[in-house]
Amino acid sequence: MVRRRRWAPQGGIALNGPDHPLPDLSVLLAAIEASSEAILITSAELDHPGPYIEYANPAFTRMTGYEPGEVLQRTPRMLQGPRTERGVLDRMRATLVRGETYQGEALNYRKDGTTYMVEWLIAPVRDAGGRITRWISAQRDITERRASEDRQDLLVRELHHRVRNTLATVQAVLNASLRSSVSMAEFSRSFGGRLDSLAKTHAMITEDRTQVVSFEDLLRAELHDMPGHARIALQGPPALLPSELAVPVGMALHELTANALRHGALGHADGRLEVRWSLEGEGADRTLRWTWNEHDGPPIPLPTREGFGIGLLKQLLSYQAHGTVDVAFDPDGLRVTVAMPLSDVA
Incomplete structure (x- = not known):
C-alpha cells in the first residue's frame, strides 16, 4: 500500500x-x-x-x-x-x-x-x-493524490495477478516441452522459444501505461520473422487484451506459429495462413472471436488422440483465457476457432 x-x-x-x-x-x-x-x-x-x-x-x-x-x-x-x-x-x-x-x-x-x-x-x-x-x-x-494512490494499488494487484498467471503458464509450457522432447537439445529449443515468446508479450504489456496489448500486435510479434510474408493475411478490427488475456493468447499464438512452421502451411512453399478476427457483443458480453486458418500446406493426417500441442493450446485458451476452442483438421489445413470474453477490458 x-x-x-x-x-x-x-x-x-x-x-x-x-x-x-x-x-x-x-x-x-x-x-x-x-x-x-x-x-x-x-x-x-x-x-x-x-x-x-x-x-x-x-x-x-x-x-x-x-x-x-x-x-x-x-x-x-x-x-x-x-x-x-x-x-x-x-x-x-x-x-x-x-x-x-x-x-x-x-x-x-x-x-x-x-x-x-x-x-x-x-x-x-x-x-x-x-x-x-x-x-x-x-x-x-487530495483528489489527485488519492487517484494516484488508487492507480498504484491497482497496478500492484494486477502485477500480483499477472505473476500468478505467468507462473501457471510457465509450468504448462515446461510440462509440454518435457513431454514432447526426445532429447535435451529439442527440449532446450522448444522451451527456450516459448520463454522468448512469453518475454516478448510481457515487454509489450509493460510498454503500455494501461497494461493492454493489441491482438494484432501479438500476432505480428510471432509472425514477424516467418518466411513468406506475402502468404500471411491478417484482418480484423482493433482489439485490446488486458494482461491476464495477453499472456495465454501470446503463448497460444506461439504454439500455432511453431506448429505451422514445422508441420503446417508456413513450412511449405505453397502454404498460406489467414488469421481473421472480429468483436461481438457489448459491455460484459463483449467477445473476441478469431480463426487461425492454414491452407495449401502438407496433408494433415487426422490424429487418433489429442497431442501435446493441442492440449497445451486448449489449456492456455480454455482454462486461462476462459475461451472456447474448436480445432479442425481440414483437408486444406489446420483450422482453429477461438471465442474469448473481453468483459474485463474497458
Whole structure:
C-alpha cells in the first residue's frame, strides 16, 4: 500500500493566556488569507442545524467554488452529499464530542456539483477556562493524490495477478516441452522459444501505461520473422487484451506459429495462413472471436488422440483465457476457432 503523508494533529487551540500572548490579529488574518490550505472557522455547537460557518478564506473559495458570502452562517454539512461516507462523519462527530482534534478524509461536493476528496484537520478553540468556543478546520483537496494512490494499488494487484498467471503458464509450457522432447537439445529449443515468446508479450504489456496489448500486435510479434510474408493475411478490427488475456493468447499464438512452421502451411512453399478476427457483443458480453486458418500446406493426417500441442493450446485458451476452442483438421489445413470474453477490458 502507498504510504500517505499526514498532518500531525495537535491539541486544541487556546485563545490567549499569560504565557502565550497572541500576535497582532492583522498578522494572523494575513497569514490565513494567504494560506494555500482552505480554512473554515465555525461556531462550537455540533448538533443540527449547527455548526455555523463564521469565516472562510480564499483557498476555500478556490477549492469549493463558494464565495464567503454564500457560506457564512450556513453549516459545513452543505458540502456533503449522497456519496459522502456516513461512517466517516460519525467518527468525526464522536471525536469532536470528546473535545479532541479530528483528522480524516471524505468525499465532498463543490458548488457546481462535482466531487472532490478532502482531508480535514479540525481542532477546537478554547477560551482561558478550557471551554470550546469555536472549531477551526484546515482542509486540502487530495483528489489527485488519492487517484494516484488508487492507480498504484491497482497496478500492484494486477502485477500480483499477472505473476500468478505467468507462473501457471510457465509450468504448462515446461510440462509440454518435457513431454514432447526426445532429447535435451529439442527440449532446450522448444522451451527456450516459448520463454522468448512469453518475454516478448510481457515487454509489450509493460510498454503500455494501461497494461493492454493489441491482438494484432501479438500476432505480428510471432509472425514477424516467418518466411513468406506475402502468404500471411491478417484482418480484423482493433482489439485490446488486458494482461491476464495477453499472456495465454501470446503463448497460444506461439504454439500455432511453431506448429505451422514445422508441420503446417508456413513450412511449405505453397502454404498460406489467414488469421481473421472480429468483436461481438457489448459491455460484459463483449467477445473476441478469431480463426487461425492454414491452407495449401502438407496433408494433415487426422490424429487418433489429442497431442501435446493441442492440449497445451486448449489449456492456455480454455482454462486461462476462459475461451472456447474448436480445432479442425481440414483437408486444406489446420483450422482453429477461438471465442474469448473481453468483459474485463474497458
